[in-house]
Amino acid sequence: MAAFRPDPPRSITPAAPPSDAPRGVAAPVSRVIEAFRRLPGIGPKSAQRLAYHLVRMPEAEAAELSEAITGVKQRIKLCDICADITEEPVCGICSNTNRDRTVICVVEEPLDVTALERTRAYNGLYHVLHGAISPTSGIAASDLKIKELLQRLQGQKPSEEVSEVIVATNTNLDGEATAMYLQRAIAPAGIKVTRLARGLPSGTDIEYADDATLAHSLESRSEISD
């Protein structure tokens, strides 16, 4: 079973009061402030506000939050098939027999699965890469779940033969690099590789669209039907 990649161990017990914590703050509170500071999008002020909110919180609620945080790290793992985050060895989507098993949508992150599922427009399976090839950040194909995807495509049952792989990576440079790599790796197997359409988002002003978006919009233009 694929284990969820743990974060490198980091102590959150500071030897001295952390610089972000205000002076005179009790050590347990400054420890919580320091822990919150490590979360994405949380600055020192937000970390302090959250920490003091915790101090005022009823003990039962605080215990529930604490249990939820430890639970998420202990219970979740990666799906053996698609590498999405799940509690079971195989996630709900992969084990659902009503899903179309001939189409796989490749996404960068588990959150992308949630976004695509919200549309209710897709009934196939997924494969989560856990990142994108990034020449500027030094993230190569071997750092992602690409090998697992290729193995999955090779080892498929004849009755569930995949006919199409939809590459739904982001439309930035890293996403494009990943899409091109996947196309290069999968196409020789005779499987159709498609890319999500790129163009103008709903409600946008054309004058603010960048050249690449406009060029893709022109390429993917469609006839107006009655």
Add this chain to the structure above:
Amino acid sequence: MSPPRRRYFNAEGIVVRARDLGEADRIVILLTPDRGLISAVARGARRTRSRTGGHVDLLRHITAHISEGRSDLHVISQVETVNAYLPLRNDLDRLTLASHFAEISERFSLQNAANLHLFALLRDSLTYAESTPKPILPLLRLWHETTLLTTVGLQPQLHRCVRTNTEIPPGDHWFSPSEGGLIKRPDQADTNTSPDPIAFNHPENTPIILAPLNTIKLLRHITRTPNWGRLEGLRVDARDVAGGSRVMGAMLRYQQERGVGRAERVMGEVSS
């Protein structure tokens, strides 16, 4: 007392690095001709309806109206694309090569230090990478790396021995990345084996590299040819280009004080 007025400036630059910030923002590092590297936040750039998002992707030549930050981090208020280098985005080999150009240009640039030549070299190299035939891309890479080192004042010494200051006669010799040039091969040395470590290795223990005659000739020709257009049509043996790349790659790595670059690592997997 009225609050201090925000100061704005206009900048032209190429996005050489970008990273996500918070919910939907993006920090971009621009290589500009008149300010060197500048960092700026594009607020909401990752939202689908953002007016800036499409313009501040990597490897884009842009002009931006920027609000000066209190620290070195500014805020982009308006942005337009000058060149999106679209052909690079449709070809993985060109894309990774262009990323390598951007990475080494950033490594040799400083914040708030104008370097028009470095900016122009990156801008031109990205343009050349769009249309240069694929078999010639390794030569373009070698030209870019050699010209970049020359631009930042680190042109390799290819005519005189860096140890003895004597002229390099025609033949195979050695190249020392740490000393920045050729080492004349003693007549008795065999070029197929490493030279005597005591006599040849630099105190910093940077390995020296074999530089065959044709590689030396090619590198000399490139340093004399700042114009890619005059080099593009040159018929060069792929082995000589590979030899030149080994020499320049080692010098770049030594000067950057690090191992294989980020884009180089991806390039290795893409081309294998």
